[in-house]
Amino acid sequence: MSKFPKVLFVLTATVLGSAAAADTLGLGREATPDEVAAWDIDIRPDGAGLPVGSGSVLDGEEVFAEQCAACHGDFGEGVDRWPVLAGGQGTLESEDPVKTIGSYWPYLSTAWDYIHRAMPFGEAQSLSPDEVYAITAYLLYMNDVVDDDEFVLSNENFADTRLPNEDGFFMDDRDASPIMASADACMTDCKDSVEITMRARVLDVTPDQDGAEEMTEAAVTEESAEPVVDPALIAAGEQVFKQCKACHQVGEGAKNRVGPILNGIVGGAAGAVEGFRYSKAMAEAGEGGLVWDHEALAGYLADPRGYLPKNKMTFRGLKKAEDIDAVIAYLASFE
Amino acid sequence: MTKHRTTRRGFLKTTIATGGALAAAGTARAAGDPAITEVQPWAQYLGDGVDARPYGTPSEYEAHVVRRNVPWLTADPVSSVNFTPLHELDGIITPNGLCFERHHAGIAELDPAAYRLMINGLVDRELVFTLDDLMRFPRENHVYFLECAANTGMEWRGAQLNGCQFTHGMIHNVMYTGIKLGHILAEAGVKTEGKWLLAEGADASAMTRSIPMEKALDDCLVAFKMNGEALRPEQGYPVRLVVPGWEGNMWVKWLRRLEIGDQPWHHREETSKYTDLLADGKARRFTWEMDAKSVITNPSPQAPIGHGPGPTVLTGVAWSGRGTIPRVDVSLDGGANWQAARMDGPSLPKSMHRFYYEFDWDGSPLLLQSRAHDSTGYVQPTKDALRAVRGENSIYHNNGIQTWAINEEGVAENVEVS
Numbered sequence: 001m002s003k004f005p006k007v008l009f010v011l012t013a014t015v016l017g018s019a020a021a022a023d024t025l026g027l028g029r030e031a032t033p034d035e036v037a038a039w040d041i042d043i044r045p046d047g048a049g050l051p052v053g054s055g056s057v058l059d060g061e062e063v064f065a066e067q068c069a070a071c072h073g074d075f076g077e078g079v080d081r082w083p084v085l086a087g088g089q090g091t092l093e094s095e096d097p098v099k100t101i102g103s104y105w106p107y108l109s110t111a112w113d114y115i116h117r118a119m120p121f122g123e124a125q126s127l128s129p130d131e132v133y134a135i136t137a138y139l140l141y142m143n144d145v146v147d148d149d150e151f152v153l154s155n156e157n158f159a160d161t162r163l164p165n166e167d168g169f170f171m172d173d174r175d176a177s178p179i180m181a182s183a184d185a186c187m188t189d190c191k192d193s194v195e196i197t198m199r200a201r202v203l204d205v206t207p208d209q210d211g212a213e214e215m216t217e218a219a220v221t222e223e224s225a226e227p228v229v230d231p232a233l234i235a236a237g238e239q240v241f242k243q244c245k246a247c248h249q250v251g252e253g254a255k256n257r258v259g260p261i262l263n264g265i266v267g268g269a270a271g272a273v274e275g276f277r278y279s280k281a282m283a284e285a286g287e288g289g290l291v292w293d294h295e296a297l298a299g300y301l302a303d304p305r306g307y308l309p310k311n312k313m314t315f316r317g318l319k320k321a322e323d324i325d326a327v328i329a330y331l332a333s334f335e
Numbered sequence: 336m337t338k339h340r341t342t343r344r345g346f347l348k349t350t351i352a353t354g355g356a357l358a359a360a361g362t363a364r365a366a367g368d369p370a371i372t373e374v375q376p377w378a379q380y381l382g383d384g385v386d387a388r389p390y391g392t393p394s395e396y397e398a399h400v401v402r403r404n405v406p407w408l409t410a411d412p413v414s415s416v417n418f419t420p421l422h423e424l425d426g427i428i429t430p431n432g433l434c435f436e437r438h439h440a441g442i443a444e445l446d447p448a449a450y451r452l453m454i455n456g457l458v459d460r461e462l463v464f465t466l467d468d469l470m471r472f473p474r475e476n477h478v479y480f481l482e483c484a485a486n487t488g489m490e491w492r493g494a495q496l497n498g499c500q501f502t503h504g505m506i507h508n509v510m511y512t513g514i515k516l517g518h519i520l521a522e523a524g525v526k527t528e529g530k531w532l533l534a535e536g537a538d539a540s541a542m543t544r545s546i547p548m549e550k551a552l553d554d555c556l557v558a559f560k561m562n563g564e565a566l567r568p569e570q571g572y573p574v575r576l577v578v579p580g581w582e583g584n585m586w587v588k589w590l591r592r593l594e595i596g597d598q599p600w601h602h603r604e605e606t607s608k609y610t611d612l613l614a615d616g617k618a619r620r621f622t623w624e625m626d627a628k629s630v631i632t633n634p635s636p637q638a639p640i641g642h643g644p645g646p647t648v649l650t651g652v653a654w655s656g657r658g659t660i661p662r663v664d665v666s667l668d669g670g671a672n673w674q675a676a677r678m679d680g681p682s683l684p685k686s687m688h689r690f691y692y693e694f695d696w697d698g699s700p701l702l703l704q705s706r707a708h709d710s711t712g713y714v715q716p717t718k719d720a721l722r723a724v725r726g727e728n729s730i731y732h733n734n735g736i737q738t739w740a741i742n743e744e745g746v747a748e749n750v751e752v753s
Contacts, residue, residue: 024522027471028454028462035463036455039592042533042543045601071410081410092616097728099607104618107601114603117541121414124440124539169610169620177724179716185664185706187673193753194669194702196740200494200636200749206501207405245413245441257411 041125043113047159050112054154055134057141061149063131064138067120070247070258070314076100076142079258086142089164102143106166108158112136120314122246229329237330240323244315250334259313265292266332279312297331298324399423402435405501408489413441414540416483418504421630421652422638427478427508427680427687431562434507436569437483439540443589447573452519452557456533456595459524466559466573472514475556477579478686480654482506482625484582484609484731490718492727494738494749497636502737502749503628506654508687511577513558516551520593529595533602534576537591544585545599546578550623554579554685557590580656580685581623582731584609614726625656627715628734629663629690629707640745644698649676650691651705658710660688667694669702669738669752670717676705684710701741702752718751 043049055063065074072078076085088098097104101111116132118124127135137153140146145163153161174180200206241250247259254261260273271278271286278286285308290296300307301324303317318324365372393400402417409415419435436442447466455461483505489495496502520532525548532551536542546555556577559566566572571588578585584604599605599621611619631651634640640647653660659682664673676690690705707715718735725732740750 024524025472025518026522027468028464028522031453031455031461031463035453036461039453039535040455040594041541042535042594042600042602044596044598092612092618092728093614095727097612097616099612101607104612105607107606110601110603110606113543113600117543118440118539118603121411121440122539124541168616169606169618172619172622172624174619174622174624174626179720179724180713185673185708185714187664189671190673191669191671191753194671195753196702196750197753198493198751199740200497203495205405205407205495206497206636207403242441246411 041113041117043109043116045107045109045159047109047155050109050155050158051129052155053129053133054152054156055130055132055137056152057134057137057146057149059130060134060136060138060141063127063134067127067131067314068135070312071121076139082258085139089144092165092168100143101139102145102164104165104168105163106169108136108140108161108163111139112158120246122243123316126316229332233326233329234333236322237326237328240318240327241330243318244327247313247315250331262331263334266294266297266328268292270296279310281308281310282312285311294328297328301327397423400433402433402504403500405489405496414439416485416505418500419507420500420637421504421506421632422499422635424632425650425689427652427689428562429507429509429687431509431564431567431570434481434509434561434567434570435483435505437505437583438538438569439542440538442569443536443538444568445537445573445589450573450591452574452590453592454520454523454595455592457526457529457597458520458595459526460522462523464519469514469519469557469559469574472518474512474514476510476512477554477556477577478508478510478681478683479577479579480506480508480625480685480687481577481583481586482628482654482656484584484622484625487628487733487735487737488730490735490737490749491722491729491733494751497749499630499632499635499737500637503630505583506687508652508654509561510563511556511558512560512563513556513577516555516557516576516593519557520551520595523595525595528597531596531599533592533594533596533600534585534587534590535592535594536571536587537589542584542587542604543600543602544587544604545596545602546585547599548595550578550581578623580625582609582625585623609731611725611731612728614728622732625654626732626734627653627655627657627660627707627709627713629653629660629705629715630737631665631703631705631739634703634741634745634747635739636747636749639747640696640741643745644696646693647696648691648693649703650689651676652687652689653705653707654685654687655707655709655711655713656685657713658684659686660707660709662708663688663690664706664708665690665692666704666706667701670704670736673706698743700743701739702750703739703741703747704736706736 071082072085078084084098084100086100086102088100088103091098112132115135133153137151141149247257248262249255249257250262254263256276260276269286270290270292271282301318304313304315400420400423404417416437417435419429419433450466452464486505487502490502530548532546532548534544534546557574558577559574561570566575574590576587576590611622629651631649633650653663663676665676666673676692678688678690680689682688715734715736721735738750738752739747741747
């Protein structure tokens with residue numbers, strides 16, 4: 001690397017040398033192979049690190065619809081400001097580049113690694129290797145990298161599958177840029193005239209400071225006016241609610257996200273939050289008179305898909321009854 | 336505030352004249368500033384005792400000094416960023432509670448008893464350390480800035496956000512206590528083919544970045560304190576990586592694993608993100624170092640000039656990922672003429688520097704700019720010069736010169752100038 005002065009290389013060699021010379025403190029203990037395997041899940045472009053497994057485009061379409069589409073859209077087009085995953089080819093030189101796996105990402109391993117380690121958002125590392133292969137295969141299909149919906153991606157053919165923009169990257173060369181050269185800075189009469197060419201006020205996108213303060217005050221008032229239920233149960237529910245937060249907001253200033261606002265949900269009618277696009281199943285259940293009393297909500301939270309088939313919530317459900325009671329108590333604290 | 340000035344003699348006269356009336360009325364008020372002439376409640380009654388605030392917080396009058404978010408920037412606050420209120424701060428150290436936050440899966444709340452740091456890959460011994468183990472290594476203290484590569488990223492195409500908090504607030508500068516990464520790696524024994532290091536976080540995004548071994552052994556720290564106290568949860572409690580001078584995303588928080596390899600991993604945050612797309616559709620990768628940059632924090636849109644013409648303090652901060660900032664120039668006329676600002680406070684490599692420029696404002700409109708020079712001789716470029724070589728799609732590494740327009744009332748606005 002040209003950016004490192006030679007002195008540094010000498011220094012590096014010295015430090016490495018001392019490490020090899022067993023001049024150590026003897027701290028820490030040996031990691032067991034199982035421990036390393038549990039945490040070392042990273043994948044490289046050459047496929048190093050991939051587990052044995054496979055998944056097809058068609059399988060991937062199914063998993064994607066269930067696990068990913070709520071944020072990324074059925075065709076990877078992105079809902080709200082969630083990332084767009086497909087399309088965008090030919091846009092990188094335009095005023096509005098669309099950087100997707102097909103248009104921008106250099107290596108398929110990046111997608112596999114990221115989906116496996118961090119997705120779905122809010123329930124990371126819950127997908128099996130086969131599911132990740134399947135989703136990745138479907139992403140290749142949506143991006144026209146493969147055109148056969150029978151295509152099966154596996155650890156065997158993974159390294160052979162290349163993305164179109166692999167050669168679109170080069171190493172940092174800012175050192176060679178003309179603006180990096182040290183220059184004499186002009187101090188007087190550097191410009192003939194100075195005109196304002198753009199004003200931020202015209203755009204008016206700066207957050208309103210007063211609004212933020214009002215919100216905080218309102219939230220504080222609400223909190224202090226809340227007695228009735230066991231505060232410990234509500235606090236426990238707040239912890240459980242962390243699993244829901246990726247999609248749902250509750251409290252003052254809450255907005256519909258991937259899931260609807262949950263203010264007043266306990267005792268409220270199903271499918272009734274204004275401005276939220278419910279699944280057909282949920283909308284019909286609401287019209288049919290489903291009310292989220294404790295029993296109904298408990299049943300739904302234990303098994304969302306079983307309780308109300310074909311609804312859009314991708315959550316797997318809460319296993320423990322005490323977690324369900326706690327989260328309902330927490331939600332009931334918001335009117 | 337009133338502009339009326341009372342001379343000492345005039346003040347005395349008034350006091351004497353009303354003195355008699357005061358004595359007669361008994362309850363009439365003394366003339367002068369009530370902050371002085373009236374007994375204030377804090378001067379009369381007792382305050383909280385020592386145990387009322389076991390962990391001290393700022394005065395209630397400072398409640399507006401907080402990190403702020405720009406909600407439209409991201410899809411969800413759990414994977415988002417907020418901004419340091421630079422316009423409210425002075426000196427070079429950012430208070431821990433005001434250091435901007437950037438999370439990819441929210442704040443991980445780690446139990447220090449369950450904290451483990453693993454080293455694996457191309458090493459002689461794959462090791463696991465507890466927090467207690469880490470406390471037995473020799474420690475170092477260093478002040479470093481951490482700047483997000485996307486700081487000022489919203490301003491590539493023109494002036495957009497009104498406030499240095501929003502335009503430049505993805506930065507903080509604190510003193511870290513930690514262990515040289517090289518000491519920890521030496522325990523495991525890096526094999527000669529080990530040229531790269533993968534740092535991984537323990538949060539639900541399992542953040543990863545590839546770091547070249549030269550940098551890892553040069554000045555990186557495995558840090559557990561900031562400004563003397565434990566890292567805040569939002570800054571990676573109990574342990575984070577410190578990668579001085581390099582983009583903030585590499586300073587992996589909640590650090591749980593260091594893997595040694597012979598090539599980089601090309602993970603999401605070094606391919607899809609944190610690569611700089613140029614106008615020709617090609618992208619720079621591994622743009623780690625942060626270029627020299629400065630910004631005037633006062634006056635600025637959130638901190639207008641409130642006192643009218645007369646003695647005025649202009650101040651700001653400057654920093655460089657390549658060394659120190661020996662000099663900052665300031666312009667009051669949009670870059671036509673420049674004066675050297677007064678540098679003050681410690682000058683430490685890869686740390687924020689504070690500059691001041693005191694002047695007598697005549698009340699006419701100003702176009703304020705600052706221009707940093709770093710210890711390599713590099714001079715902070717104008718936004719136009721930067722766009723000429725980088726296009727407008729870079730997102731990252733915008734270190735162009737910022738302009739604030741000040742009008743006759745002292746109101747400041749984010750603008751661009753010819």
